[in-house]
Amino acid sequence: MAKKLSGKLDVVFLSRISPTKNLHFALAQLKGLHGEIAFDLYGPLEDKAYWSQCRTAISQMPDNIKVTYCGEVQPDM
Numbered sequence: 328m329a330k331k332l333s334g335k336l337d338v339v340f341l342s343r344i345s346p347t348k349n350l351h352f353a354l355a356q357l358k359g360l361h362g363e364i365a366f367d368l369y370g371p372l373e374d375k376a377y378w379s380q381c382r383t384a385i386s387q388m389p390d391n392i393k394v395t396y397c398g399e400v401q402p403d404m
Contacts, residue, residue: 369400
């Protein structure tokens with residue numbers, strides 16, 4: 328298990344990218360945080376207009392917050 332480093336937060340969002348899942352709200356909450364934050368997004372882009380709004384929010388993040396869209400995750404069957 329990885330050790331928690333003070334001042335650093337790694338977050339994973341694993342869900343469909345749609346208004347129902349409220350990614351835009353999560354992004355807004357990150358904006359005011361201090362410290363080094365990595366926010367990795369995984370999931371299908373269900374709503375292109377909503378994803379555009381989220382991308383705008385991502386582009387306005389301060390330098391201490393890195394948001395990365397990592398694509399879809401396929402179920403392992």
